[in-house]
Amino acid sequence: MPDPLLIIVALLCGMASRAVGMPALIGYLAAGFVLHELDVDGGEMLQTLSEMGITLLLFSIGLKLQIRDLLLPRIWGTTVVHMLATQLAVLGVLSLAQHLLPSLGLSITVNLIIAFAFSFSSTVFVIQIMQERGEMASRHANLAIGVLIIQDLAAVLFLAASTGKVPELSALWLLLLLPARRPILRLLSLAGHGELFTLAGFALAILGAQVFDSVGIKGDLGALLIGVLLAGEQKGKELARNLLYFKDLFLVGFFLSIGLSGWPSPSLMILALILGGMALLKPLLYFPLFTRFHVAPRTALLASNSLANHSEFGLIVIAVAATQGWVGPEWSGAMSIAIAVSFVVSSPLNHLSHSLYRRHRVRLLRHESPMVRAQRPDTRDVRVLILGMGNIGTGAYEAIARSYGRQVLGIDDNDRKLTQHMAMHRRVAAADASDPDFWHRIALDELELVMLALTNHQENMLVADLLRGMGYKGRIAAVVRFDEEATALEAKGISAFNLYAQAGEGFAAHAARGLRERRQDGRGDKEASEQNT
Incomplete structure (x- = not known):
């Protein structure tokens, strides 16, 4: 054969x-x-x-x-x-x-x-x-x-x-x-x-x-x-x-x-x-x-x-x-x-x-060893959690921290990445989002928003199911890449942001903002020229 x-x-x-x-x-x-x-x-x-x-x-x-x-x-x-x-x-x-x-x-x-x-x-x-x-x-x-x-x-x-x-x-x-x-x-x-x-x-x-x-x-x-x-x-x-x-x-x-x-x-x-x-x-x-x-x-x-x-x-x-x-x-x-x-x-x-x-x-x-107990992250007074501090999570942190300040906590599992965030004075901690022990230490009734910036659909679903199973009633938002992922999350009452579909809106808004600024600059130059004349 x-x-x-x-x-x-x-x-x-x-x-x-x-x-x-x-x-x-x-x-x-x-x-x-x-x-x-x-x-x-x-x-x-x-x-x-x-x-x-x-x-x-x-x-x-x-x-x-x-x-x-x-x-x-x-x-x-x-x-x-x-x-x-x-x-x-x-x-x-x-x-x-x-x-x-x-x-x-x-x-x-x-x-x-x-x-x-x-x-x-x-x-x-x-x-x-x-x-x-x-x-x-x-x-x-x-x-x-x-x-x-x-x-x-x-x-x-x-x-x-x-x-x-x-x-x-x-x-x-x-x-x-x-x-x-x-x-x-x-x-x-x-x-x-x-x-x-x-x-x-x-x-x-x-x-x-x-x-x-x-x-x-x-x-x-x-x-x-x-x-x-x-x-x-x-x-x-x-x-x-x-x-x-x-x-x-x-x-x-x-x-x-x-x-x-x-x-x-x-x-x-x-x-x-x-x-x-x-x-x-x-x-x-x-x-x-x-x-x-x-x-x-x-x-x-x-x-x-x-x-x-x-x-x-x-x-x-x-x-x-x-x-x-x-x-x-x-x-x-x-x-x-x-x-x-x-x-x-x-x-x-x-x-x-x-x-x-x-x-x-x-x-x-x-x-559990005493060393592990001593490394538990500080989760007091947290109202917004961002899971995944990559480019998307970092941008979300910067935007929402303007309103919530130190009540925003970023979670990631990459030690080098966390060191960089700490140098930028962001409140971050090392934890596994799929670990129920981590969520047991969070005051879920005081938590208003969980942002899933993990870009992995299976992981997003896993964390969302875990949170709902533990009685969390607040809002959950997640990043997705495909329509079927958004549909699956929205069926669970989770707000989904499609990176590909909605990135065009963000791109257009960015271009339009630049166009307005250019027009304003041009109008200002014209007025200045008329005044000089």
């Missing part, structure tokens, strides 16, 4: 998987197993897509990597401890399996690699869950993604060392990449924002991989480090958004090729099911670790539950180890089954996360 038809089969299986609430990659894996049963093999195109997907995945990780954030103990400390504990637990299961099922042929090397592969959680799964719930900007999403990046870095180091090649002396020339950062950013600026910009991103990822590979260092590490050079810059963030779906598209080839490799043996299948179900145990350690590192209990719970799965990076580790002959190729199929099982059991847990916190809130708050 031609490779393009394989992609169509993967598309159909991915859509079916998404329709039942599972990540699309489960469908891609299933498509591979189905095609294997039909004696279908993949061709060169599928292999190329697979390699490109891994390269773009690592490049995208580099673009999101903020060294300053990753150095926080709650990120790297939790990740390191959890990965070690997970590996010990998996090693225990594998040792027991070897005793009960000697036919598995598990050795110390195999056990160590398998345990390492199961210590990761899925970036694809977490991002999909957060996007669907409109929580990508939340504290628990940032916390979970920070942990995932540290895990991914550990996997990249494994991939870089897996070739066993000693870097050539010419690898020292790679130090020239550091001063190349500004020229690369300049190149991206010249590329604009359209297809040239996206193509430049592809070229940078491929070029980075090829350059590193040419000096004896695994190319995937090169793609990652080129991304790190651009991390934190506006162009880097824009490039990460543009490449998001392309990366997932190319990874289809990787997941298909895993399924096409075939099913594991029955005994290995049973072990894969057990290891897949063990993903539900991950939050039992994540939660106490997070709270120990002074994370609020709600943030810790939601982040922990989102990480209750196994990762596609585990598949990559196993695939690379299989090519080196360290593990048998049947482990790729076993790992894919374990990942699919972990997604199936993790999805209901994540859907119940918010209700679990509300139900056990009092008990969970006992784990």
Whole structure:
């Protein structure tokens, strides 16, 4: 069967998987197993897509990597401890399996690699869950993604060392990449924002991989480090958004090729099911670790539950180890089954996360550290709340503060942005708008207006439902981009401002005001001229 038809089969299986609430990659894996049963093999195109997907995945990780954030103990400390504990637990299961099922042929090397592969959680799964719930900007999403990046870095180091090649002396020339950062950013600026910009991103990822590979260092590490050079810059963030779906598209080839490799043996299948179900145990350690590192209990719970799965990076580790002959190729199929099982059991847990916190809130708050209590924002005498202090929220703050003064409070979750606002003497605080604990500290009966300047419809809906559920009777206004979003909010009694539709009115008012001023200036010049005459 031609490779393009394989992609169509993967598309159909991915859509079916998404329709039942599972990540699309489960469908891609299933498509591979189905095609294997039909004696279908993949061709060169599928292999190329697979390699490109891994390269773009690592490049995208580099673009999101903020060294300053990753150095926080709650990120790297939790990740390191959890990965070690997970590996010990998996090693225990594998040792027991070897005793009960000697036919598995598990050795110390195999056990160590398998345990390492199961210590990761899925970036694809977490991002999909957060996007669907409109929580990508939340504290628990940032916390979970920070942990995932540290895990991914550990996997990249494994991939870089897996070739066993000693870097050539010419690898020292790679130090020239550091001063190349500004020229690369300049190149991206010249590329604009359209297809040239996206193509430049592809070229940078491929070029980075090829350059590193040419000096004896695994190319995937090169793609990652080129991304790190651009991390934190506006162009880097824009490039990460543009490449998001392309990366997932190319990874289809990787997941298909895993399924096409075939099913594991029955005994290995049973072990894969057990290891897949063990993903539900991950939050039992994540939660106490997070709270120990002074994370609020709600943030810790939601982040922990989102990480209750196994990762596609585990598949990559196993695939690379299989090519080196360290593990048998049947482990790729076993790992894919374990990942699919972990997604199936993790999805209901994540859907119940918010209700679990509300139900056990009092008990969970006992784990709150004194440091977290001391950082609660001052919410006294607040009459207007603005959620989201970007350009729109800042403009709204300046306009409404003329009437309400210090009774206006701006809320955001970006520490650097908040520091800038404080320097401008604005009253702002760090908080998660979707956190009911924050709203419990607000005198809702004294609050007159809540302005949702989040520009994320799902998040706006989430916060609006939370407020109404807590009995808030005041006015809520929200920023939207599309008519259907405005309709959904207005059905809940929320005033919606359409950025696109109503921006024209604002533009016309601005132009008309300038025209009036010009006429007045012209009239004044004419009168002055007549007086001089």
